[in-house]
Amino acid sequence: MKPARILFVCLGNICRSPLAEGILRHVAGDGLVDVDSAGTGGWHIGDPPDRRSIAVARKHGIDIAGQRCRKVQAGDFEAFDLIFAMDRSNLAHLRALAPPEVQHKLHLFLDYTLGTTRDVPDPYYEGPEGFETVYNMLFEGCTSLTGRLDERS
Numbered sequence: 001m002k003p004a005r006i007l008f009v010c011l012g013n014i015c016r017s018p019l020a021e022g023i024l025r026h027v028a029g030d031g032l033v034d035v036d037s038a039g040t041g042g043w044h045i046g047d048p049p050d051r052r053s054i055a056v057a058r059k060h061g062i063d064i065a066g067q068r069c070r071k072v073q074a075g076d077f078e079a080f081d082l083i084f085a086m087d088r089s090n091l092a093h094l095r096a097l098a099p100p101e102v103q104h105k106l107h108l109f110l111d112y113t114l115g116t117t118r119d120v121p122d123p124y125y126e127g128p129e130g131f132e133t134v135y136n137m138l139f140e141g142c143t144s145l146t147g148r149l150d151e152r153s
Contacts, residue, residue, distance in 0.1 A: 003034045004149050007080040008109070009090055013039030013069040016086040016120050016134060018049035020109070022057050022064035023135070024142045032149055036080075040093045042071040050124070056131040060139075077102045084109040087119035113141035113148070 006024065008017040017037035024035050047069045048054065057064045076083065077098045083105050085091035094106050111117050120137050123130035 003032055004082060005034045005080045006036075006145075007072075007076055007083045008035070008037040008086070009040060009072055009083060009094060010037075010086040010120075011039055011090060011122065012041050012044045012124075013037055013071070014044050014047065014050040015053050015122060015124050015131070016138070018064050018067045018069070019053045019057055019131075019135060020084070020086070020120075020138045020142065021067065022062045023138050024145065026062045027139070027142050028146045028149070032146065037067070038070050038072040038076065040072055040090050044069040045071055052123070052128060052131045056128070056135045060135065072097065077105065080105065082107065082112075084112065087122070089119075109141055110137065113144040 008020040008024075010016040017039065021035050021037040024033055028035075049064050049067055049069070054065050072094070074097075083094060084107055085094055086109055088108060091106060091108050095103065098106060108117065109120060120134060121130070123134045
């Protein structure tokens with residue numbers, strides 16, 4: 001079975017989506033996923049993730065320091081099997097950009113993974129505890145997601 005191609009999307013691609021990318025890579029291991037992250041905004045293109053995302057990932061044994069921020073591109077809608085928005089605002093932005101034939105690939109992350117329509121909150125204006133909370137939400141969702149991907153035929 002070929003790896004599932006998964007894209008995580010948040011606003012700037014510096015806090016939530018790069019953290020989700022690193023966590024999924026960590027929990028899924030090799031071969032199950034081909035994962036990337038992007039932002040709906042382009043303010044941080046080429047930058048590493050926020051230092052607080054790097055720190056919370058490192059605290060849990062995950063290295064995301066080598067990742068670089070990028071903006072969602074038109075080709076992403078065809079290239080990825082599943083595209084997860086971290087919140088409803090970014091999901092709406094993705095839905096406006098995506099062609100009708102790929103709308104089925106777009107999902108709110110926690111809704112798809114945990115069956116709850118909650119947003120993953122943006123921790124940008126929070127301290128370390130906000131990043132830890134987001135890490136825990138993403139870890140729970142990514143763990144659930146790997147179980148669902150194992151069920152693919």
